[in-house]
Each structure stands twice: as structure tokens, then as C-alpha cells.
Amino acid sequence: MARSSGNNWGFPRERGYGSARDAQQVRLCDRHGCNEAGNCPAPKSPNNPERWMFCEKHAGEYNRGWDYFEGLSKEEAAAREKQERSDFSGYKEAAHYGWAGSGDGSRSGDEMRALEILGLEPDSTFEDAKKAWRKIAKETHPDVKPGDEEAAKEFQAGQAAYEVLRVAEELRIWKG
Incomplete structure (x- = not known):
């Protein structure tokens, strides 16, 4: 019987599944001075694939102040909303999940x-x-x-x- 390179013989005897001996890379929260693990992605700007990585506390703080239409005039915001709505217009049952603002959804x-x-x-x-x-x-x-x-x-x-x-x-x- 061929033996694997570790001491577990194909079965995790001393450690749980998915554990490894190597050091795991942990991304820290992008908030200055925070040393928690950054496991919550948050958009840097609308329609941008780049993301901040925050801990849960700072992700909640960031999301409370997030305004998708920030920096746009009322006309630009309406045009952006219309364009965004066109993407899910076929889902009429879920239309209330659009950019409705406050309310119960x-x-x-x-x-x-x-x-x-x-x-x-x-x-x-x-x-x-x-x-x-x-x-x-x-x-x-x-x-x-x-x-x-x-x-x-x-x-x-x-x-x-x-x-x-x-x-x-x-x-x-x-x-x-």
C-alpha cells in the first residue's frame, strides 16, 4: 500500500478535514487601523469591479453611508435608474427589488x-x-x-x- 507524504495515510487522524500545515493567508480589513479579517466585500464605486474588503463591523458602517447615486444630478440618477431597471424588467414579480429607496420593499x-x-x-x-x-x-x-x-x-x-x-x-x- 502506497503511503501519502503526510502522516494521515489518506485519513485525517490528528486534524480535521480541510486543515493544513501551511500558514493560511488572511486578508485584513481595509479600514485604517483595523486588524480584523476582511471577509466582507464592498464596492469602491458604482459599476466598478474593484472591492474594499472590510470586517463585519466596518462593512456595516460603510453600507449605512452608501449612496449609489452620490455625485449624480437628479437627471443623471433618473437615467441611471432607468438603465438599471431595464436589466431586470423581465422579472415583473421582483420589480419591487429595484432602486425603491426606503420602505419595506x-x-x-x-x-x-x-x-x-x-x-x-x-x-x-x-x-x-x-x-x-x-x-x-x-x-x-x-x-x-x-x-x-x-x-x-x-x-x-x-x-x-x-x-x-x-x-x-x-x-x-x-x-x-
Whole structure:
């Protein structure tokens, strides 16, 4: 019987599986002054393959302050979001996992923007949206403020926001 070069004869007698005699290389956390193992990758910048390697503590700290759209104007952020959404548009059931912002993950980015236009919190109900839309409509309707372009734009934005939330609510009820 041929004997392997180690003292285990093909079976790990004195040590567990996967253990080796050689020193293992451990990457340290990239945070200055930290000597913990860096086993959590974090992106250095959007769409960049390079990664920081942090310990769990510093990875959490880094992720709390991460803003994917940092340094972009509102138009650039909207264009980037549209481009990112096109990548997973075929997965309609998972659409709420897009760049929705805050909330519980049950609302799409469009719904979150609609709530923002109506001045509501992310966890507001459809009844709250209805009340907010009625209030905006009473204040900015073209019959109430004839000739006021700003009020007309606000009315149209509120109407579109309410329509987005109404359709989403109908879909939720329908899917049940």
C-alpha cells in the first residue's frame, strides 16, 4: 500500500478535514487601523469591479453611508435608474427589488416617488394617498386657480401620482 507524504495515510487522524500545515493567508480589513479579517466585500464605486474588503463591523458602517447615486444630478440618477431597471424588467414579480429607496420593499420606485409627490411617508396607506390627493386637488385645480401655470403643474403631478398608487393598489387587491 502506497503511503501519502503526510502522516494521515489518506485519513485525517490528528486534524480535521480541510486543515493544513501551511500558514493560511488572511486578508485584513481595509479600514485604517483595523486588524480584523476582511471577509466582507464592498464596492469602491458604482459599476466598478474593484472591492474594499472590510470586517463585519466596518462593512456595516460603510453600507449605512452608501449612496449609489452620490455625485449624480437628479437627471443623471433618473437615467441611471432607468438603465438599471431595464436589466431586470423581465422579472415583473421582483420589480419591487429595484432602486425603491426606503420602505419595506413592497412598493416600487414609482410608488415611492408618487408618495413623495403627495407628501406622504413610505408606509402610508392607500386611504392616506386618497386624502392627500383630494387636498392637493382642492388647492390646485385649474377651476380654483385659473391661469396659474405652477398650480396646474402641481395638479397634474398629483393626479399622476394618485393614478400610480391607484393602479398599484388595484394590482395588490387583484393578486390578493
